Amino acid sequence: MSLVGAKVLRKEDPRLLSGTGTFVDDLSPPRCAFAAFVTSTEAHAEIVSIDARAALKIPGVLGVWTAADFADHPDLPGGLPDLERPALARNIVRFAGEPVAVVVADDRYLAADAVAAVDVQYRDLPVVTTIEAATADDAPVLFANHGSNVVTVVPTMDDLERQISRCDDRASLHLVNQRCAAVPIEAVACLADWGADGLTLWATFQAPHHLRNYLATWLDIPQTQCRVVAPDVGGGFGSKIVWYPEFFLAPLLSKWTRRPVKFAQTRTEAMMQMAHGRDQVHDLDIGFDRDGTIRALRVVISQNLGAYPDPTGVGLAVLTSWMAAGCYRIPDVSTSFRTVVTNTTPVAAYRGAGRPEAAYSIERMIDLVARRTGLDPAEVRRRNFIKPGAFPYETHNEPVVYDSGDFPAALDECLRLVRYDERRAEQAARADDPDAPLLGIGLSSWLEIAGFGPNGSLEGFGHLASWESAQVRIQPDGSAIVFAGSSPHGQGHETTFAQIASDELGIPFDRIQLRFGDTATVLQGVGTMGSRGVPTAGSAVKVASSRVLEKAKKVAAHLLEAAEADLEVRDNAFNVRGSPGKKVGWGEVAWASFQPLSLPPELQAGSLEERLFQESPNFSYPSGAYACVVEIDRATGAIDIVDMVLVDDCGTVINPLLAEGQVHGGVAQGIAQALFEAVVYEPDSGQPITANLLDYLVPSAPDMPGYTAGRITTLCPNNPLGAKGIGESGAVGAPAAVVNAIVDALAPFGVEHVDMPVTPEKVWRLLHDATAPERSHR
Amino acid sequence: MTDDAPARPTSPTPARLVDVASTVNGRETRHRLDARTLLVHLIREHERLTGTHIGCDTSNCGACTVLLDGEAIKSCTVLAVQADGHEITTVEGLAGPYDGFTAVQEGFRQCHGLQCGYCTPGMVMAATGLLAVNSDPSEQEIRASLEGNICRCTGYQMIVDSVRWAAEHGSDQPNTTG
Structure with missing residues (x-):
C-alpha cells in the first residue's frame, strides 16, 4: 500500500503535544546570560548620544554595546551599495524600533531594567512612511549617498x-495591498554559545545553512567553526529568512562575555523588528471587448521596502510582475515597478511573497470587467482562461512558463461546491428585502509560482543555490535516517518525507527517522520557503531513496542468489517473484551491507547511503479556485463569511491531512488580510500604532469561518513527485475571493472597489454614502 | 563615568524576594523569587517546564495558558506570588488513556490540530479548561471559548475538530502526574 496520498498522523505531534518540543527559548545552558536591545523611539533621527552609565551600575548587568563596538564587522549581509543596514544603528536611525544598543545581563528581567536605564538622545529628522511621501519632490532622503528614496526602477518597454x-472598453483601479505582519507565534529568538570549540548558534530560522553561510563570513571564521541549529521553530511564514541583527551580534556577545547568550524578542519588539510583508500599490488598466474578452493589461507596481532594502524585499515586485496575468490568456501584458525606502520596518517575504499581490489585482480586475460588461464573473473567467491543452504555457515574461493546470475544471468544482446558481438566486431574492443581510459571492481563480526553484532563481535572493539536498542512510538493522536540507517550521517534513521514503524503500514508516535543522549533521541545505518543501526537498528524498533501493537490491540478489530484476520489496523484505517464501528481510540486507564478505564485488561496505542535490528544470505553478460567500449587516456593516470553498490543485498530494492544513492556514492569513490586518504608522512621526496584538488584529477562532475543501489534480511535469507545493496557496487565493464577495454584496450601492482590510466601518460608510436612487434600485 | 548621570529611571529598586509555595502538576514546590516574577517564568525557568510558551506581551495570544486550580488562565499575566498556595497544571501534567495522552491531546493528534506546535500547549490547556465545564460544546462554543488563543498555522478549523473529537471520546478530566 502506498503511503504517499494517505492520511498519516504526524511523527512531530507527540513531543509537541506533551510540551517536550524544543524551541530556542526552551534551551537554558548553565551560566546563560540574556541579551536585550535598546531600540529607537524615533522613526528618523540622528543619534546625538548614548549614555549607558546608569545601566552599567545595575548589579548583574554585564555590559552595554553600541555600533562602535562592532566596527570591525561589516554591515548586515545582502544590502545594496549605499543602502546597507548596520547591525546596530550607526549615527542615524531609520525606523522606530531599530536596535541602537545591546545589553547583556544575568537574566531577562535585569536586561530589561538595563535597557530602560540607557539614555539615548536623538535629533529628529523629517519622516516618510508611504511611497507617495517618499517620492515627493521635497521628500527627505533616507540615504544621503544614494540621493533618492527610489531604490530600483524597472520600466516597461511599452505601456x-x-x-x-x-478595445471596446477599458477599466482601471488603484489598489493598495496593505502592509501585514507575519506574526509567527514564536518571535525571534537565538542562543549563541561561542566556546573553545567554536560557535553554536541556535536560531528560530527557516534556513539554517543559509544563516551559517553568511554568519561565518560576517564573523570571519571558517564554516567548520560555525554551527547553526534551527530546533523546533514556531512558525515562520517568510519572516524567518531575514538577516536580523540579533543573530549576528549574539555570537560576539557570547565570545566577549564568555557565556552563552540568549535573546528572545517580546511581541512588541517583534511587531517593529520582524520584517513585514506586502505593502504594494498597484495602478491597473485593462482593455476588453463587450463579450468579456480581455485584450491588454497594464500593471504599474510600487513597493514600499521599509527602511532598509532586504534581499528578498527588493525581489517581491519581480514575482508580482511575473504573475500579473494570473491564469488568463491575455495577448498583451505590460508590467513595471519601482521600489522605495521609507521610515518603516523593512519589508520582506510574507507567505506568498509577491504572488498574493498579483493574484489579488488580476482577480479584482476580472470582477471589474464582469461589472462593466454585465457578464457573470464566472463567465468572464471562463472566456479568458488558458485552456487545459495549452501547457507548457509561455507568458509575458520569459522565465515564466506555466507547467500544467486545468483552470476551468477547478472553477467548475468550486461553483458546484459553493452551489453557485442557488446562491445567485438567493442573492436576487434578497435584493428586495431590506431586512435581510446583503449577500455577496466572490470568486478567485488564482495561480502562483512555487517550487523554488530552477538554477539561478534563489541565488537572486542571496541563497547559495536553488537545489535542495537529501541524504538517505540505512542503519545496520534496516531502519533508515533521512537527512533533509530543508528545515521545517510546522510543515510536517518528519511525516511527509518519511512517507515518501517509505514508499520508495519499502521500509516501514515507523522505522524511518528524519534529521534536519543542524548544519553539523545535515549535508548542505537551502531552506524552507517558496512552497518548495515537497516539490524540491521531497523529490530529493524520493530520488535518493530509490537509488539506495537499487543498491540494496544488489545486496539482496547476492544473498538470495537471484536476479535483481526478479526482486520486489514487500512487507519490509525483498521477495523473489514467483518463488513464494524465497525472501530476505530488509534488516538482513542492511546488516550484510556493512560486511564486505557478504557483498557482491561491485559494492563496498556502507554503500546503502545516497546523497544528492535535487535540481529543478522549472518552477511549479499551484493553482485553484476559491469562493467566498458573505453576509453584510446593512445597519452595522458587519461582515460574516458564511461559506469559504477552497479547490486546490497542488499536483501530487503526499498527505491530504497536512495539505488541507496548509491550505486552511494560508486561507486564514488571506482572510485576515482581507478583513482585519494592517500595519499602520502615524504618517508624520512614523510611530507604529499597531505594535502589539491588542492593536494589530490577528484573528482567533470565533473570527474565522469553517472551510469546505475540494481538489483537482494536474501533475507537475518538472519533478519526480509531480508535486507543485501548497504552503502559500491559501494566502495567494483567499484575499480576492473575500473582497470580491464584499464588493459583489455592495454592487447595488454602486460600489466597485474597497481597499483591504475591509472593516465594518468602511462598509458602513460605503452603504451610507451611497445615493438613495441606487439604494432603492434593488 | 561622571557623577552627573541623568536623573531618569536608573537602577530599579533592589529585588524584593518572596517565597512562593505552590503545587505544580501534583508536586509541591517552593521557590524564593523576585516579587515581580511572572507565573510563566516560574513555570519555565524555575520549574524548567518549557511546554508552556510565551507569544505576546499583552495577554492576547494564550500560548502561556495553564490551569490554576482547574481554571484556564494566562500565566504571563499572573504574578508567581499570586499562585502561592494554589495548584497549577501545565501541559506536562496532563495524563490520560490514549497512550498517555488525554482525549484533548489525542484529539489534536487525530485531527491535525497543530502545525508548528508553538501555540499548542496553550490551546490544549484552554480546551481542557473548556471541557471541564462543558463536556459537549458546540462548534460555536468551542470557537468562543478559544477566543483568547491565537494560532497562526491552522486557520482554526482543525483545532475545532480536535476539541470536538475530545468531547466525543470521553470527558476524561486532566489527571496530574507526579
Missing part, C-alpha cells in the same frame, strides 16, 4: 496605451 484604447 500598451495603444492596445488598451483600441
